[in-house]
Amino acid sequence: MNAVKILAVILIAAGTLGLAYGSFSYTRETHEAKLGSLELSVKETKTVDIPVWAGAGAIAAGVLLLLFARK
Numbered sequence: 001m002n003a004v005k006i007l008a009v010i011l012i013a014a015g016t017l018g019l020a021y022g023s024f025s026y027t028r029e030t031h032e033a034k035l036g037s038l039e040l041s042v043k044e045t046k047t048v049d050i051p052v053w054a055g056a057g058a059i060a061a062g063v064l065l066l067l068f069a070r071k
Helices: 003-021 052-069
Strands: 023-035 038-049
Touching: 003 052
Parallel strands: none
Antiparallel strands: 023 038
């Protein structure tokens, strides 16, 4: 399998996951203050929304790569 076909499969998988889940979240920890042995930190959860057009576009691009990689 060549690199173009692998990229196409990755795009299709990523687009499908993007459409299925719609968003993902991650936690970011920041250290606000340090006073001797006492350390204050803040955990902040952020959510990233994946637009429907991005998921559909990734699937379409993957399919087009697969179709034109054969020729």
